[in-house]
Amino acid sequence: MGRIMASEMLKIKRKMILFLIFLGPIGVVALEACNFGLRYDYLTKVYKDDLWGGLINEASLLSIPTILIGLTIITSMIANIEHQTNAWKQLLALPISKTKVYTGKALLAFLLLILSCVVLAGGIIVLGLLLKFGVNIPFLYLLKMCFFPFLASLPFLALQIWLAITMKNQAIPLTVGIMGTIISMYSMNFPNWVPWKWPLLVNDLEKAVYSIVASIVIGLLLYLVSHLDFHRKEVR
Amino acid sequence: MSNYIIETEKLTKKYGARRVVHQVDLKVKKGEIYGFLGPNGAGKTTTIKMLLGLARPTKGSIHIFGKDMKKDKLAVLKKIGSLVEYPSYYGHLTAYENLEAVRILLDAPKSRIDEVLSIVRLTRDAKRPVKGFSLGMKQRLGIATALLGNPELLILDEPTNGLDPSGIIEIRELLKSMPKEHGITIVVSSHLLSEIDQMATQVGIISKGEMIFQDSIETLRKRSSSKIKLTVNDAQSAWRNLMSNGFKTDVVQNQLFVDSVTDEKIAEIVSSLVKNDYSIYRVEEEKKSLEEIFLELTGGEGSL
Ligand SMILES: Nc1ncnc2c1ncn2[C@@H]1O[C@H](COP(=O)(O)OP(=O)(O)OP(=O)(O)O)[C@@H](O)[C@H]1O
Ligand SMILES: [Mg+2]
Numbered sequence: 301m302g303r304i305m306a307s308e309m310l311k312i313k314r315k316m317i318l319f320l321i322f323l324g325p326i327g328v329v330a331l332e333a334c335n336f337g338l339r340y341d342y343l344t345k346v347y348k349d350d351l352w353g354g355l356i357n358e359a360s361l362l363s364i365p366t367i368l369i370g371l372t373i374i375t376s377m378i379a380n381i382e383h384q385t386n387a388w389k390q391l392l393a394l395p396i397s398k399t400k401v402y403t404g405k406a407l408l409a410f411l412l413l414i415l416s417c418v419v420l421a422g423g424i425i426v427l428g429l430l431l432k433f434g435v436n437i438p439f440l441y442l443l444k445m446c447f448f449p450f451l452a453s454l455p456f457l458a459l460q461i462w463l464a465i466t467m468k469n470q471a472i473p474l475t476v477g478i479m480g481t482i483i484s485m486y487s488m489n490f491p492n493w494v495p496w497k498w499p500l501l502v503n504d505l506e507k508a509v510y511s512i513v514a515s516i517v518i519g520l521l522l523y524l525v526s527h528l529d530f531h532r533k534e535v536r
Numbered sequence: 537m538s539n540y541i542i543e544t545e546k547l548t549k550k551y552g553a554r555r556v557v558h559q560v561d562l563k564v565k566k567g568e569i570y571g572f573l574g575p576n577g578a579g580k581t582t583t584i585k586m587l588l589g590l591a592r593p594t595k596g597s598i599h600i601f602g603k604d605m606k607k608d609k610l611a612v613l614k615k616i617g618s619l620v621e622y623p624s625y626y627g628h629l630t631a632y633e634n635l636e637a638v639r640i641l642l643d644a645p646k647s648r649i650d651e652v653l654s655i656v657r658l659t660r661d662a663k664r665p666v667k668g669f670s671l672g673m674k675q676r677l678g679i680a681t682a683l684l685g686n687p688e689l690l691i692l693d694e695p696t697n698g699l700d701p702s703g704i705i706e707i708r709e710l711l712k713s714m715p716k717e718h719g720i721t722i723v724v725s726s727h728l729l730s731e732i733d734q735m736a737t738q739v740g741i742i743s744k745g746e747m748i749f750q751d752s753i754e755t756l757r758k759r760s761s762s763k764i765k766l767t768v769n770d771a772q773s774a775w776r777n778l779m780s781n782g783f784k785t786d787v788v789q790n791q792l793f794v795d796s797v798t799d800e801k802i803a804e805i806v807s808s809l810v811k812n813d814y815s816i817y818r819v820e821e822e823k824k825s826l827e828e829i830f831l832e833l834t835g836g837e838g839s840l
Contacts, residue, residue, distance in 0.1 A: 307640040314628045381626060390624035390681065393588040394641050395614040535590040 304396065304404035308378075312408070317377050321412050322419055324370045325363070329423035332359045336431055351433040353441065359424050360445040364499045365481050367450050370416065371457050372477025375409050379464035379473075389535045402530045406461045406523060413450055413457070421446040445501075451512045452498040454519030456480055462526035466533060540599075541566050541689055541721045542587065547596035549582050549745075556582050558745040559596070564723060564738065567715045571736030571753070572725040575834055579745040580725040581621055584693045587723075588618050600689070617687035619695055623678030627667030631658055631677050634666055635684060642685040652680040655710065671698040679707065690714070690722045696731060708735050729830045743834040759829050764802055766792040766809075767818040774814045781808050793822070 312318065335358060336343055347354025382388050391401060421442055428437065456477070463473035480496065487497040495518065498511040542564040549557040557579040564570045574580050585591035587598060589609045598605040600612045626634050635649045653659045656676040661669070666677060675698055682690055695711075696704045712735050714720040726732050732739060732753075739756050741749040749756065768774045771790040778785050778792070783805050786793045794805060802819070809816055 303640050303643060307637045310633060310637050310640070311626055311629070313633065384627065385622075385624045387624040387626065389585075389590055389620045390618075390638070390678075392590055393613060393616070393618045393620065394638065395610045396641055397610060534592060535585065 301400060301404070301407075304400050305407065308404050308408045311381050312378065315377060315381065317374060317412065320370065320373060320377075321416050324366050325416050325420035325423055328359055328362045328366055328420060329427050331362060332424075333427055333430075336427070340431075351431075352428055352436070352438050355428050355431070355433065356424060356438070356442050356445045359420070359427075360449060360501075363420055363446070364449050365485055367413070367416075367453055368456060368481040368484055368499065369478065371409065371413055371453065372460050372474060372481070374412060375457070375460040375464045376470045376473055376477075378405055378409055379461070380470055382465075383468050383470070386536065392535055398531050399527060402465065402527045405465060406458070406527075409457060409461055414447075417446045417450050448501055448508060448512055449499045452501060452508070452515045454515045455495050455498075455522055458519045458522035458526060462522070462529070465530060466526075468536075539566070540564060541568075541601060542570075542723065543599045544583075544587075545597045545599075547583065547586060547598060548594050549579070549586060549591060550594045556745050557586070557742075560742065560745075560747045561750075562587075562740060562747065563750065564721060566721050567719060568721055568738045569711065569715060569736045570721075570723045570738045570740065571732030572723055572740050572742065573727070573729060573732050573830070574725075574742035575727055578727075578742045578834075580727075580742060581693055583742065584618075584620060584691055584723075584725060587691060588616065588620065589613065590620070614685070615688040616691060617682035617685060617689070618691045618693075619678045619682045620693045622697065623674045625666045625669075625674055625677060628665060630663050630665055631669070631680075632662040634677060635681060638681050638684055644685055648684055648686070652683045655683060656680040657706075672700060672703045675699055676703075676707075679710075688720060690720055690724075692722070692724045694725055694727070696726070704731070711735055741830070741833055748833050756829065763822040764794040764797070765818070765820045765822045766794070766805070766816065767820075768792060768809060769815040769817070774809060774812075777812050777814070778805060778808060783808065 332355065336355065343354065343358075344351060382391060392398060424442060424446070425437060429435075459480075460473055460477050463476060464470065467473060484496040484499055487494060487500065490497045492511075493514075495515070498515050501508040501511065540563050542562060544560055544562040547557060547560040547562065548555070560579075560583060562572075562583070572580055572583070582591060586593050587600065587605070589605060589612075601615060603612050605612060626637065629637065631653065632649060635652065639646070639649055650659070653662050656679050658673065658676055658680060661673065666674065669677065675695065679692070679695060682692065690711075692711075696707050699707060708731075711722055711724060714722060724732070724736070736753050739749065739751065739753050740747055766774075766785075767790075771787050771792055775785055775787045775792060783794075783801075785805070786795075794802065806816065806819065
């Protein structure tokens with residue numbers, strides 16, 4: 301598996317993928333910088349009891365659609381590397397199991413998005429310090445709010461990597477991903493079992509854990525099913 | 537157990553109701569250059585995809601290195617280098633990086649990259665992104681990729697597609713040298729008989745999904761020296777005369793044709809004609825070209 305990941309990392313070189321992975325969280329932080337910069341007096345009054353918490357909440361809210369759109373684009377780009385010259389037939393004629401090939405792609409997308417979350421957390425800390433919110437950073441809350449929305453989006457990651465890999469025409473996975481993002485933004489009043497609502501973490505953090513556990517379970521299940529589908533499909 | 541490197545039995549592939557490959561028994565011995573020949577759409581690529589585990593046979597079995605492809609796919613693929621149809625490559629990467637991406641997966645030594653680059657003469661272009669390569673260069677990169685893992689068996693689908701004449705000769709000479717120098721077995725497909733004729737030792741001809749000929753290239757060539765043509769002054773009368781003396785010939789447009797017979801028989805026919813005062817202008821061997829044989833075998837479907 302290590303060799304597969306090394307090969308996958310090499311293949312995304314010069315592909316703008318890493319650039320987007322940084323652009324996403326940095327964009328969110330930059331927007332929050334504007335938000336707090338322009339409305340500094342107002343927002344510091346609203347959040348005067350918990351300046352850091354306020355900043356983290358605002359950034360987290362903005363990060364949700366960014367994550368959903370981001371994972372849609374990243375999975376599509378990763379799959380497209382093989383689609384472009386139908387490199388699948390070269391890759392799958394190598395002595396590597398199809399399971400590993402598929403897992404490599406999914407894992408690559410997962411790790412890259414985790415990297416995005418790390419950058420987001422780092423960016424928020426820097427912004428908070430620049431805004432002079434002090435050094436009493438609520439690290440645990442920060443990490444939860446940076447990583448939970450992504451972990452609650454795992455079914456979508458599994459769905460998008462499946463669509464992107466098994467379809468040559470990327471218009472379909474991209475459309476599905478964008479639709480999902482829009483649905484999720486208006487899912488506030490959906491019942492709790494609807495996956496599009498999970499990334500919003502609308503319940504208090506205690507209950508959000510249920511969303512995340514459900515998300516991980518459904519995500520893994522989707523991954524297993526989709527990997528079987530990839531196994532079954534022949535190379536064109 | 538057999539001594540074949542590749543052995544398929546009743547290999548069949550259907551797409552829906554369409555039979556694309558039908559009951560093919562492909563047999564390739566060690567050290568051969570096996571030319572896999574057939575007109576467009578005959579099923580060459582489909583057969584090769586099944587050999588590489590890229591497509592699943594509808595029926596039949598495949599044994600490579602004596603192992604069942606169904607059970608030991610990865611062990612078999614470890615010893616195969618392949619190129620299927622047009623070359624696959626990552627356009628945004630350089631030739632070197634393309635090879636590195638595959639080398640990592642094969643766990644081959646790094647030095648092997650420079651070796652295969654020099655074999656296909658791409659060393660000078662190794663640091664350029666492949667999207668700027670000509671089709672011939674991409675094709676050679678594909679062959680280099682196939683050679684990366686030091687394979688015992690090379691399976692190349694139309695490897696000279698898109699190459700110019702000098703490129704074709706280069707690749708042909710390269711392939712011809714491999715069985716001798718490294719004991720590699722090669723399967724190479726083409727729709728051009730002339731291509732196969734110049735490098736293959738064994739030939740399999742597939743048409744409409746069925747194997748219609750499989751033997752050595754010599755056997756195929758033997759079919760080409762088939763008739764002796766005699767040009768005489770009065771063909772009709774000579775034909776009747778020969779007939780009455782017990783020699784069977786055919787008359788076509790004032791010329792006599794004798795189906796391939798021994799040298800002695802020809803001598804007897806000639807001396808019989810001479811004794812009966814016919815003037816013999818010419819005695820020639822009428823060679824059927826390999827192209828004609830190929831056309832005949834494939835039922836007139838063009839190969840060129
Ligand atoms: N995935 C597929 N689905 C349906 N039909 C297919 C598929 N792949 C190939 N075929 C059909 O199978 C037949 C054989 O195709 P194949 O590519 O094996 O021919 P070929 O001998 O390689 O021809 P060429 O010389 O043109 O490369 C063709 O008629 C093709 O249309
Ligand atoms: Mg073909």
